[in-house]
Amino acid sequence: MIIYPAIDLKDGACVRLVRGDMDQATVFNTDPADQAARFAAQGFEWLHLVDLNGAFAGRPVNGDAVAAILNRVKLPVQLGGGIRDIATIEDWLKRGVERVILGTIAVRDPELVKQACRLFPGRVAVGIDARDGRVAVEGWAEASDITALDLALKFEDAGVAAIIYTDIDRDGALGGVNVEATADLASHLTTPVIASGGVSSIADLAALKRQEDTGITGVICGRALYDGRIDPVAALGLLNRPREML
Template sequence: MKIFPAIDVLNQKVVRLYQGDYNQSTVFGEDPVAYAQNFEAQGAKYLHLVDLDGAKDGQQRYFEVAKQIAETTNLFVELGGGIRDEKAIKRCLDSGVSRVILGTIAQKDPEFTQKMLAKYQDKIAIGVDAREGKVAVEGWLETTETDAFTFCQQLAKWQAKTVIFTEISRDGTGQGLNIELYQKLLTIEGLEIIASGGVASMEDILALKAIGIHGVIVGKALYDQSLKLAEILKVVDENDS
């Protein structure tokens, strides 16, 4: 199981949001690149990087941050937020980003999304953010009528490989994960599921490992030190990741 420490960037600062609410953000640092380097020093191999400003307004803001992290670490960097056309995808991949996350555009433009999945294959992940079972977009500011599980089934038909699934109501709350939800998602053939939102304890990590989840994103628990990255990595065998 892959462990993805998370760095969310808002107003050029490292932050965590509470349930995706831009008005409830906590600033943890001024230098995203330094945080990435620190995660690598603790043993991380992967990084989940989100441009929250870009997610909200559809204009990628922190390309240079992603580029610096790719250039100064050996981390597998996945980047999301404001990536809504092929030019942005290509720019990110050319800079050393390992995988690009499509979120809002995947729900709003199926034709474009299928084309990008066919062209870039495993270099594209789809971010599915759910509020009360429905897909949310535009930096979680807009909730659609699209059923999140049904949408994931559709993504598998489009030959998507990786889906990052976030329960917004749990994100940044530290209340733990809905393991049954992820068990259900794992019934969709062909998808590698990365769990996101609400990881609170080592029990969450072990429960995900037990059901065979592909990966997990850990955010707030690392920042408030309720979990230590090095300890997670000791518990989770990544030798075959």
């Protein structure tokens, strides 16, 4: 199971929000490229980037910060936020992003996601952010009527690299990851699922690892890494361990 340290970008800085509220942003590093280098030095194998301003604007906003990260580290990067058309997808992939994450557009225009998967095999993930089981869009500012499972099932045969499932009410709140909902979603899909939202301890990582056979292949971790609640060495050791040895 892969752990993805999160670098959320707001106004050019590395921040963490609480439940997606842009007014509750804690700045952890004003130099995102430096933060990326720190994560690389700690042994992480991937980075998870989100352009928070872009998610609200519907277009890339923190492009300079993303470019600086790509220039600084050689780790594969997955990027979401404000990616709403084929041209933007292609541009980021050409610039060195390994995988783009499509969220709002997956609800608004599922056919575009399927087209992107055909054009860029293995390099498109779908971000499903849910509150009370319903998918939220536009930087989590708007609720939709579709459930997380119904949306995920639309892309089962599309070639999506992963479904990134976030429980919004837990994100950034350090209240514990929603293992049950994530495992339930993964068990209904053949597409790999990456867990996100609320990871606060090694115990959360262990709980997800125990559900690995449902199809959970990764976990995104933000605030708990920044404030020291989760030790990188311990986390990497745990998730690289065979599940039966937990």
